[in-house]
Amino acid sequence: MVPVTSCHSTISYRPIRPSDIEILEQIHGDIFPIRYESEFFQDVAHGRGIVSWAAVDHSRDDGKDDEPIGFITARVVLATESEIVDLLRYDSAESGWSLVYILTLGVVDSYRNHGIASSLILEVIKYASSIPSCRAVYLHVISYNFPAIHLYKKMSFKCIQKLPGFYLIAGQHYDSYLFVYFVKGCQSACSPVELVTAIMRYVRSSFQSITAKLWSNQKKIGWMVQM
Numbered sequence: 001m002v003p004v005t006s007c008h009s010t011i012s013y014r015p016i017r018p019s020d021i022e023i024l025e026q027i028h029g030d031i032f033p034i035r036y037e038s039e040f041f042q043d044v045a046h047g048r049g050i051v052s053w054a055a056v057d058h059s060r061d062d063g064k065d066d067e068p069i070g071f072i073t074a075r076v077v078l079a080t081e082s083e084i085v086d087l088l089r090y091d092s093a094e095s096g097w098s099l100v101y102i103l104t105l106g107v108v109d110s111y112r113n114h115g116i117a118s119s120l121i122l123e124v125i126k127y128a129s130s131i132p133s134c135r136a137v138y139l140h141v142i143s144y145n146f147p148a149i150h151l152y153k154k155m156s157f158k159c160i161q162k163l164p165g166f167y168l169i170a171g172q173h174y175d176s177y178l179f180v181y182f183v184k185g186c187q188s189a190c191s192p193v194e195l196v197t198a199i200m201r202y203v204r205s206s207f208q209s210i211t212a213k214l215w216s217n218q219k220k221i222g223w224m225v226q227m
């Protein structure tokens with residue numbers, strides 16, 4: 001186990017590099033119930049369509065003071081190609097807006113509860129805010145992950161959808177929640193009429209395209225290997 005004392009001021013954040021692949025793969029394997037393809041780690045480390053930050057602890061005296069002890073990975077997607085397009089204001093969908101989708105977030109067990117994940121999320125929010133076309137940061141979290149759900153709520157993310165059976169782990173389906181953080185004053189469709197319309201559109205599309213939705217879920221988690 002990695003020793004932790006008062007690490008708060010000695011943590012810094014930097015992009016994930018090719019030399020981090022091994023430890024990154026190991027931490028993902030340790031903390032997620034889903035295994036990721038090695039292609040995912042290659043894409044992260046080489047910045048191929050993915051932005052990332054690693055948290056490192058400079059106070060470590062075991063020669064690993066540049067080794068990631070936490071990470072966040074994300075990618076930019078077009079609003080029109082995301083599943084939350086119906087939940088944004090309509091002009092967002094029509095004007096080439098983009099979104100940042102958080103793929104993975106994790107902190108090594110012994111470094112938790114020191115604000116590291118919060119800082120990593122802030123890096124992503126800062127990044128999203130620097131993209132003129134970006135309207136929101138969003139992510140999926142499995143419904144039983146209470147620490148992460150608590151964290152996203154604390155960071156002002158809004159839970160806007162429950163997706164039944166979104167994850168398939170060891171042959172069993174689990175629900176997920178969709179959390180969104182709106183940047184630059186962007187809002188969800190929040191007037192009463194827009195809200196009702198958005199809900200109706202969502203309910204209608206849920207009934208009409210269950211098959212398409214399942215296919216889409218598989219595509220989104222294409223980097224994951226079922227266990």
Ligand code: ACO
Pocket residue numbers: 008031032102103104105106107108111112113114115116117118119139140141142145147148150151154
């Ligand atoms: N000192 C003490 N506690 C602090 C400090 C500080 N300086 N700063 C924040 N905290 C508290 C927070 O307030 C919060 O607790 P609270 O609600 O009681 O206030 C708690 O610490 C958590 O916040 P962080 O410290 O920012 O989060 P942490 O670094 O512990 O990481 C995470 C949280 C990522 C969920 C971690 O538990 C983890 O890696 N879990 C396993 C992987 C996982 O579930 N990842 C998310 C899946 S969803 C996805 O990947 C899209």
